[in-house]
Amino acid sequence: MSPLAKLLEAALFAASRPLTLDELATLDPEAGEAGAGAALQELRAVYAAGDHGVDLVQIAGGWQFLTKPEYAEAIERAQFALRPRRLSPAALETLAIIAYRQPVGRIEVDEIRGVDSGAVIDKLVERGLIEVTSRGEGLGRPLLYATTPQFLEILGLQSTDELPRLDELSVALRPPAPAEPE
Amino acid sequence: MTTLPPTTQVSHPGGGFIVELEQFSGPLDLLLHLIREDQLDITDLPIARIADQFLAVINELGLNQAADYLEMAARLLRIKAQMLLPRRLGDDEWEDPRSELVRRLLEYRQIRELVDWLARAAAGRAERFGRGYDAPGPDLPPAPLAIGLNDLLAAAERVIALIPEPTLHRVVPRPLDVEGATARIEALLAARAEFGWRDVVGEHPDVVEVLSAFIALLELAKRGALKIAQPEPFAPMAIRREPPREAA
Numbered sequence: 158m159s160p161l162a163k164l165l166e167a168a169l170f171a172a173s174r175p176l177t178l179d180e181l182a183t184l185d186p187e188a189g190e191a192g193a194g195a196a197l198q199e200l201r202a203v204y205a206a207g208d209h210g211v212d213l214v215q216i217a218g219g220w221q222f223l224t225k226p227e228y229a230e231a232i233e234r235a236q237f238a239l240r241p242r243r244l245s246p247a248a249l250e251t252l253a254i255i256a257y258r259q260p261v262g263r264i265e266v267d268e269i270r271g272v273d274s275g276a277v278i279d280k281l282v283e284r285g286l287i288e289v290t291s292r293g294e295g296l297g298r299p300l301l302y303a304t305t306p307q308f309l310e311i312l313g314l315q316s317t318d319e320l321p322r323l324d325e326l327s328v329a330l331r332p333p334a335p336a337e338p339e
Numbered sequence: 340m341t342t343l344p345p346t347t348q349v350s351h352p353g354g355g356f357i358v359e360l361e362q363f364s365g366p367l368d369l370l371l372h373l374i375r376e377d378q379l380d381i382t383d384l385p386i387a388r389i390a391d392q393f394l395a396v397i398n399e400l401g402l403n404q405a406a407d408y409l410e411m412a413a414r415l416l417r418i419k420a421q422m423l424l425p426r427r428l429g430d431d432e433w434e435d436p437r438s439e440l441v442r443r444l445l446e447y448r449q450i451r452e453l454v455d456w457l458a459r460a461a462a463g464r465a466e467r468f469g470r471g472y473d474a475p476g477p478d479l480p481p482a483p484l485a486i487g488l489n490d491l492l493a494a495a496e497r498v499i500a501l502i503p504e505p506t507l508h509r510v511v512p513r514p515l516d517v518e519g520a521t522a523r524i525e526a527l528l529a530a531r532a533e534f535g536w537r538d539v540v541g542e543h544p545d546v547v548e549v550l551s552a553f554i555a556l557l558e559l560a561k562r563g564a565l566k567i568a569q570p571e572p573f574a575p576m577a578i579r580r581e582p583p584r585e586a587a
Contacts, residue, residue, distance in 0.1 A: 173470050214467070226466035240465045246364045246454060249461075253453035269446055272365035272407045312457060313464030321456055323449065 158203060161188055161196040169200075175219030175310065217309035218316060241311065251277045252286060252308065256317055260290050260301035278302065286311065366411035367447040369396065374444070381444055384437055386422055390415035414440065513547050520548075520555035528565060528580045536576045 158166070164184050169176060182193040197220065204213040214223045224232065232238050244252070251274050254266050266274045281287045282302075290303040304317065314320070363369040373392050374381055393415055397408045421436035435441075486494075520539070527534050540552045556578065559565050568577045 170470065212467075221469055223467035223469050226463070229466040229468065232468060238468045241461075243458070243465075244461060249454040249457050250364060250450055253450050253457055256457075257453070269443075269450060270365055271367035271411065271443070271447065311464060312460040313467070314460065321453070 159196060159199060161185055161192060162199040162203070165193065165196050165200050169213070169220060169222050172221070175217045175221040175306075177219040180219070214313075215315055216313055217306045245277075247272075247274075247277050248281060251281060252304070255281075255287050255302050256304050256308070256320055257323065259303035259317075260293075261303075262293050262299035262301050264299060266302075366393075366408045367444060368451070369393065369408070370411070370444060371448055371451070381448075382441055384441065386415065386419050386437055390419045515547060515551045515554065517551050517554050517558070520551040521559065524552070524555055524559055524578075525564070527578075528559075532580045534578055536578070539578070 161184075165181055168181065168184055178190060178194060178197065181197060182188070182190040185192065188196070201213055204211070209225075210228060211222045211224050214221055216223070229240060233240055247270075250270055251266055254269050255261055258265060263275060263278055266278065278287070282289070285305055285307040287302045287308065288305050289300045291301045292298040293301050309316065363372065370389070370393065373379075373389060373396070374384070377392075379385060379389070390412075394412055397405075397412060418436045418440060426433050524539055527538060531538075539556070540548055544552070556565070556567060560567055563581055565581055566579045568579065569575075570577070
């Protein structure tokens with residue numbers, strides 16, 4: 158590996174969050190973004206080809222070393238790390254609505270879900286999965302929420318573009334298929 | 340509007356029936372459940388039947404106290420009534436009173452499908468650990484309390500009342516009377532050249548008297564006013580007057 162690829166490897170190892178190419182490029186200003194990009198490709202090739210317990214994963218717009226899924230069970234059994242708790246259906250519903258309608262206010266989330274969502278929204282803000290990005294027009298200038306990079310991280314997504322397109326869903330807003338699969 | 344936290348339990352006034360609201364995340368979810376169960380056509384809802392079923396279920400589950408469910412029940416009944424109104428033949432203006440509900444149901448069903456997708460994505464990501472990963476704590480801290488001072492004090496009093504009486508040994512202040520014992524010994528010294536421990540403390544001394552007398556003895560011995568001798572182990576102490584050096 159080139160010295161820069163090794164430097165990138167060290168930086169990605171040290172970081173506890175995904176690092177973007179822009180961030181990686183600051184490691185060696187002389188190499189610039191092109192140099193960092195080339196070194197990153199080199200590193201990717203090493204990890205894609207080699208026998209490693211970790212993968213170099215593109216996530217939330219950056220790059221991060223993550224353990225391979227097949228080791229999760231053993232790692233958790235030994236209590237070196239714990240898998241995160243699942244989000245509740247209410248939290249996932251709220252996240253789904255915000256992800257597709259962002260920026261969106263609480264009233265709209267309430268209307269779609271048919272229940273008050275204030276408490277759920279507060280919890281999601283607390284967990285850093287959504288944040289207030291602006292204020293809407295109209296009465297009281299309601300707070301508008303949008304998803305955060307943390308949201309992409311817990312889903313393992315690069316960007317919200319990877320979410321399924323609405324017209325790809327089986328229940329897109331068109332005459333539905335009668336029996337919905339469970 | 341009523342918030343329906345996932346773990347809230349609603350008890351039925353009738354028979355102590357308890358239901359976890361978690362099984363439905365809201366009235367739309369319940370409606371979809373009913374529609375799916377009977378394999379009904381969502382775009383041509385038999386509204387009278389659905390309304391009756393909805394009412395029956397929320398009664399049975401004790402959800403009829405939750406505002407969100409009640410609001411939906413009222414909406415269903417209104418649509419049911421509107422469907423019964425006569426309409427003129429060839430009336431192009433007629434709008435199906437169900438259309439708004441159907442739109443919402445379809446929209447909500449779409450969200451439920453997204454929820455499944457998100458849950459799968461999150462479950463997949465959860466199989467991979469990153470560096471320095473911090474597992475989230477078991478529960479988020481509760482929302483800040485909104486409580487008045489009086490309530491807080493009343494609550495504190497209730498808690499304090501529950502605290503069991505601590506099993507402490509009471510320490511009674513019983514100061515040693517070293518001065519008194521010193522005076523007594525000095526009086527003995529003045530009267531007799533030699534005397535025993537019993538002469539100092541008497542026949543049945545208590546602990547405080549013994550300690551006071553002993554400290555006084557040691558102090559006087561240090562000052563050189565007397566000498567303490569014990570011919571053999573556990574023998575009675577013999578206390579002898581010393582030639583007073585600083586008594587004057």
